[in-house]
Structures are given as structure tokens and as C-alpha cells.
Amino acid sequence: MSPTLLTRPELINLHPSPGDVCAAVAQGLARQPRQLPPWLLYDQEGSRLFEAICRQPEYHVTRLEKDLLQRHGSHVGHCCAGRNGAAPLTVVEFGAGGAHKVTPLLHALQPVAYVALDISATHVHRACIGLQTLHPQVSMVAVCCDYGQLPALPDHPLLAGQRLGFFPGSSLGNCSRAGAVALLHHMATLLGPGSLLLIGMDQPQDIAAMEAAYDDAAGVSARFARNLLVRLNRELGANFQPRHFAYQARWDASEQRIEMALVSQREQVVSIPPLETVVPWASGETLVTEHSHKWGAEEVQAIAQEAGWHGVGRWCDGQDRFSLHLMEHGSLSPC
Numbered sequence: 164m165s166p167t168l169l170t171r172p173e174l175i176n177l178h179p180s181p182g183d184v185c186a187a188v189a190q191g192l193a194r195q196p197r198q199l200p201p202w203l204l205y206d207q208e209g210s211r212l213f214e215a216i217c218r219q220p221e222y223h224v225t226r227l228e229k230d231l232l233q234r235h236g237s238h239v240g241h242c243c244a245g246r247n248g249a250a251p252l253t254v255v256e257f258g259a260g261g262a263h264k265v266t267p268l269l270h271a272l273q274p275v276a277y278v279a280l281d282i283s284a285t286h287v288h289r290a291c292i293g294l295q296t297l298h299p300q301v302s303m304v305a306v307c308c309d310y311g312q313l314p315a316l317p318d319h320p321l322l323a324g325q326r327l328g329f330f331p332g333s334s335l336g337n338c339s340r341a342g343a344v345a346l347l348h349h350m351a352t353l354l355g356p357g358s359l360l361l362i363g364m365d366q367p368q369d370i371a372a373m374e375a376a377y378d379d380a381a382g383v384s385a386r387f388a389r390n391l392l393v394r395l396n397r398e399l400g401a402n403f404q405p406r407h408f409a410y411q412a413r414w415d416a417s418e419q420r421i422e423m424a425l426v427s428q429r430e431q432v433v434s435i436p437p438l439e440t441v442v443p444w445a446s447g448e449t450l451v452t453e454h455s456h457k458w459g460a461e462e463v464q465a466i467a468q469e470a471g472w473h474g475v476g477r478w479c480d481g482q483d484r485f486s487l488h489l490m491e492h493g494s495l496s497p498c
């Protein structure tokens with residue numbers, strides 16, 4: 164029996180607790196170099212700023228991926244239908260944000276349901292409400308959560324049936340290689356047996372272009388990173404002085420990644436009351452806010468295979484700058 168159509172997307176809010184935020188900050192500041200998990204970048208203002216980054220001329224990722232999805236969405240749909248038959252399908256997007264990329268898939272696949280997972284509750288809920296007007300036949304649920312820590316998809320009637328995971332935005336590259344294998348394993352568990360997964364990945368390319376993508380001339384990426392400190396001041400009562408931290412985005416060739424960091428511009432001391440300590444910063448000391456690994460298409464397939472996913476379709480732009488990978492868990496035959 165198919166579940167009743169939801170006419171207004173509901174929000175299931177499983178945001179990490181203030182204690183979880185505190186623990187993540189304590190752990191991250193104990194690392195050398197200091198490094199916080201990227202999900203902390205996305206409070207409401209962080210999500211707004213990320214959308215602004217996507218509109219910057221230097222940020223090729225969004226434009227290339229949207230273009231690939233427009234051009235190949237129906238082929239992706241054909242491959243999925245070939246494997247899934249007529250079974251009702253649910254699309255589960257990991258890190259959906261403003262949900263600006265999924266429309267070609269919803270058109271091609273005609274799923275019964277769309278589930279948007281994101282750490283930023285209001286942002287993802289609003290995105291689903293907007294998307295619902297374009298796709299009135301698709302039931303939608305927004306789930307605010309850290310998808311990396313989610314033990315299972317919420318028990319919801321819409322989540323029955325076959326699932327296609329959708330993980331765009333090159334977000335897999337935020338993980339180390341071992342972290343990416345672990346996350347893809349976790350996604351397989353969340354999505355269930357026989358699931359499909361479509362991943363969008365930015366590829367290694369001209370270094371200046373990659374660095375500019377993460378450090379735009381208008382300074383939006385820098386504001387996005389500094390907003391992390393504003394968030395910690397608001398939520399933890401910390402006293403970071405964002406203007407005393409400079410933003411940098413640098414290509415690290417040995418690690419195949421852009422490293423984004425805030426660099427202390429002076430010796431300073433920051434108090435974070437719930438941690439019951441003050442944190443000293445040397446001049447030039449960094450706080451890594453995010454990594455963006457750039458793996459070529461073969462490397463992405465190798466990482467996915469270690470997690471039990473096998474490529475069934477792959478699409479690249481003409482200049483090999485961005486790739487879409489359709490995977491099936493446990494299967495070997497291409498579509």
C-alpha cells in the first residue's frame with residue numbers, strides 16, 4: 164500500500180544537542196592543528212552565506228553539477244528504473260541545503276517521496292516547502308540531523324520501498340579518504356539493501372581556479388568561515404574576535420585538497436565558558452574550518468568500492484572538471 168501523500172513537508176528535528184556542539188568544539192580544539200567539523204559552519208546564517216558562495220563567479224562546482232544534472236537527469240532516471248523496475252522509489256538527499264539540484268532527478272524518476280537530510284533545520288525545511296510547490300505529487304520530509312551520526316533513517320511511512328541516495332556538492336570531499344569510505348559504508352546501512360547512490364564530485368584541476376573557488380574576490384567565503392566564530396560566541400558564550408582571524412584557502416598537493424582555515428593574526432586568548440578553559444592562540448596559528456579533497460573519477464570509484472558500492476553509470480563535463488557517479492550497493496553490472 165502506498166503511503167498517503169503529504170501536502171506540506173514536515174520537519175523532523177534531530178539537531179545535535181548543545182552538549183554535542185560543545186563536545187565537537189572541545190575535540191576539534193584539542194587536535195593539532197585545530198580543526199572543527201564542517202557541519203558547524205551551517206547555522207542559519209552559514210547556510211545563507213553558502214548559497215551566496217554558490218552564486219559567485221569563481222564557484223564552478225554548483226554551475227557544473229547543475230548543468231550535468233540537467234543534461235543527464237533522464238539517463239540517470241533510465242539507469243535507476245532499469246535496476247529498480249516499477250517499485251516505488253524514495254530519493255534521500257544527504258546535505259540537501261537549499262535543495263536546488265534535485266529537480267531534474269524528481270522529474271526523471273517520479274519518486275513517491277523525497278527526504279532531505281541537513282544539519283540546518285530552518286533552511287532545509289523552507290527549501291522543501293518551496294520545492295513542494297514545483298512537485299506537488301512528491302511527498303517531502305525534511306530531517307535536520309548530522310547524517311554521519313544518524314543511526315537509522317527516521318521510522319516514517321514514506322521511507323518504505325527502494326531508495327536512491329543523492330549526495331551532491333562534492334561534499335564527500337570534506338572527508339579524509341578513510342572518512343569517505345566510512346561515510347559511504349554508513350550511507351549504505353542507512354539506505355538499505357539494493358539501494359542506489361548518486362554522488363557529485365569536483366575533480367582536480369587548475370590550482371588557481373580551485374583556490375579562487377574557495378576564496379572569492381567578494382569575500383563571501385571568508386565571511387562564511389568567520390561566521391563559525393560568531394556562532395561559537397552566540398551558542399557557547401565564547402569571545403572570539405572574528406576580525407583578528409584572517410581567512411585562507413590553499414591547495415595542499417600532497418593531500419590532494421584545498422584546506423580552508425582561519426589564521427590568528429596576533430597572540431590572543433579566547434574564553435569558551437562551557438569548556439571551563441581559555442584557549443591561547445599564537446600569531447599565525449590556524450583553525451581548519453574545512454577540507455575539500457579533489458579526487459579524480461577513478462579514485463572516487465575506488466573509494467566507493469571499498470565501501471561496497473559499484474559504479475553503474477558515470478557522467479563528466481567536457482573538460483573533466485566535475486563528475487556524477489551512480490552506484491549500486493553490491494552490484495557489478497553497468498547500466
Ligand SMILES: C[S@@+](CC[C@H](N)C(=O)[O-])C[C@H]1O[C@@H](n2cnc3c(N)ncnc32)[C@H](O)[C@@H]1O
Nearest residue numbers: 202205258259260281282283308309310331332
Ligand atoms: C557544500 S553544502 C552543499 C549543499 C547542496 N547539497 C549543494 O550541493 O549545493 C553542504 C550541505 O550539507 C549540510 N551538511 C554539512 N555537514 C552535514 C552533516 N554532517 N549532516 C547533515 N548535513 C550536513 C550543510 O548544511 C549544507 O547544506
